[in-house]
Amino acid sequence: MTVHSETAARRAADTKSPAAMNRLGCLLKVKGRHEEAAQWFRRSAEAGNADAMANLATYLMGEGRNREAAEWFRRAGGPLGEAFAEALLEQGDGGPDAAENHRAR
Numbered sequence: 001m002t003v004h005s006e007t008a009a010r011r012a013a014d015t016k017s018p019a020a021m022n023r024l025g026c027l028l029k030v031k032g033r034h035e036e037a038a039q040w041f042r043r044s045a046e047a048g049n050a051d052a053m054a055n056l057a058t059y060l061m062g063e064g065r066n067r068e069a070a071e072w073f074r075r076a077g078g079p080l081g082e083a084f085a086e087a088l089l090e091q092g093d094g095g096p097d098a099a100e101n102h103r104a105r
Contacts, residue, residue, distance in 0.1 A: 006031075013040060018049035025055060034059065050076045057084070064094025 009027050012020035025040035038059045044052030057072035070085040 016047070018044045018047040018052065021047070022049050022052040022055065025052065029055075029059075045072060045075070054081070061088065066091050066093050 006024075006027060009020070009024040013024040021040050021044035025037040025044065028034075028037035028040065038056060041052045041056040041059060045056045053072045053076035057069040057076065060066075060069035060072065066088040070088040073081040073084040073088065075081075
């Protein structure tokens, strides 16, 4: 991925391009702005971008929201997405420690 300025990435995401919205989410994640990144991943995922579905699922998993993460992994498709979904559903949602542990990484 080519690193763009945040301004350029936002302009591209404003065109409603699912790929551009996902790229903006990735840029924000690298900058440590995880919650804002998740908002862009969700927009892109809801527009059908499979990469954003996996990115959103990974964020949700880190927040201890395994059931919702499983849904997005499943929607992303493929055998790996299905395997992640099954494993997360077996674990169930994490407690309050899950989100704190994710942020500490």
